[in-house]
Amino acid sequence: MREFKAEIFKALAHPTRIAIVELLRDAGEVSVSVLLERLELEQANVSQHLAVLRSKHIVVARKDGNQVFYTMRDPVxxxxxxxxxxxxxxxxxxxxxxxxxxxxxxxxxxxxxxxxxxx
Amino acid sequence: MREFKAEIFKALAHPTRIAIVELLRDAGEVSVSVLLERLELEQANVSQHLAVLRSKHIVVARKDGNQVFYTMRDPVxxxxxxxxxxxxxxxxxxxxxxxxxxxxxxxxxxxxxxxxxxx
DNA sequence: TCAGTATATTCGAACCTTCGAATATACGCA
DNA sequence: TGCGTATATTCGAAGGTTCGAATATACTGA
Incomplete structure (x- = not known):
């Protein structure tokens, strides 16, 4: 159980990922392009951080046509x-x-x- | 600010450190020797993890004679x-x-x- | 003072994370 | 079908973390 908690903390243990989570918390559903705009970081980098959050099921991706929208999975x-x-x-x-x-x-x-x- | 939060998460992002924090949360003040007993890990290793928690001011050490007692600094x-x-x-x-x-x-x-x- | 106990620190190897560059994939539209 | 846009993945270098072994420090009691 501690290992699980540690994994979640690890996933949150980066300023960019915290920024992403806070954005999603405040704005609900956000597309990657908007995230890129707000964060002012390399596309690849943001995508990598999103992959980390996804792999721990902290965020959920929804594909709509060309774009991908992210939401927090659990408001807790x-x-x-x-x-x-x-x-x-x-x-x-x-x-x-x-x-x-x-x-x-x-x-x-x-x-x-x-x-x-x-x- | 995010950097600060990230630092705290990073400090918590390890099963052993979570175990320590949970022990302190539940038991109040605990000596290193008791921690060692409960955790069943190398003394040096536990000491290193305590150093991490200390460096982020997550725990506070109180020295009493031969021993050192630790507490959580903030119950939040x-x-x-x-x-x-x-x-x-x-x-x-x-x-x-x-x-x-x-x-x-x-x-x-x-x-x-x-x-x-x-x- | 010396021996013993309690705890902390230093070191180096193994492993993990982060980043940008390059590249890949997927979709919509002409 | 082919082009452009949106997003993801792979790669490798630089740096960070973790561990046990060895060692250091601090205190107590004889």
């Missing part, structure tokens, strides 16, 4: 992202630090020693 | 796992397939073509 995952937003806000300052640390460092090792604990 | 992530359980049950059959596919195949490529869509 939208709720998961809502909780994450909540989490993000609750720890806003620190989250910024975390992100800054990830960006400025860029190639340095990120740390958080046990010394962080207050004894 | 426990809720996220609850939603996942819900999701898992809602799609039980298919989840089993997914897992079976992951195991028997083991090294084969996993698929889910657009043909899955019902036109």
């Amino acid at each position: 995952l939208g709720k998961v992202l809502d909780l994450m937003r909540q989490y993000f806000h609750a720890h806003l300052e620190e989250s910024k630090e975390l992100l800054k640390g990830m960006r400025t460092d860029e190639r340095r090792k990120k740390k958080a020693s046990v010394g962080d604990a207050k004894p | 992530l426990g809720k996220v796992l609850d939603l996942m359980r819900q999701y898992f049950h809602a799609h039980l059959e298919e989840s089993k397939e997914l897992l079976k596919g992951m195991r028997t195949d083991e090294r084969r490529k996993k698929k889910a073509s657009v043909g899955d869509a019902k036109p």
Whole structure:
């Protein structure tokens, strides 16, 4: 069961895929061309990310003529992202630090020693 | 912001780390030695996973004498796992397939073509 | 101080993910 | 049928993750 959950998390563990899921959550059904427009990324790349989401049944594809439309399969995952937003806000300052640390460092090792604990 | 969410998901995207988080959610504060007992994994390995969770501030370490005790920092992530359980049950059959596919195949490529869509 | 226990870190091999480039497939229309 | 558009797939390089083995650190009690 944990393996299953881990698979879902893995599928969500990429900014582009989160963006896709959020778009679908908010807009309902969206065609790939619209996704491409919003995301401003390479077509192949978006298609690859969609393939990941599809392979975990997180999204569903519907073909209509020339185009393919995607929807979330289960809104509960939208709720998961809502909780994450909540989490993000609750720890806003620190989250910024975390992100800054990830960006400025860029190639340095990120740390958080046990010394962080207050004894 | 998506990058931040992605980081959290990435941190949760491993069965062992999910197990740790669930243990902490259910038991409150737990020492590393107890974690080791429950998880039945190499000490180094568990320590590495704890380091990942720490680096994203998902768990907090408290040192007491010889031992280190861990807690979840924010129960909202426990809720996220609850939603996942819900999701898992809602799609039980298919989840089993997914897992079976992951195991028997083991090294084969996993698929889910657009043909899955019902036109 | 030394030995022992609890936990963390470092290292390197094996494996996985991500990306863009190139290519393939599928459909609609002339 | 052949062309153009929409989307998917394959490939290979670059980088990231995971694991156990070895080692380091920190604390306790004799």
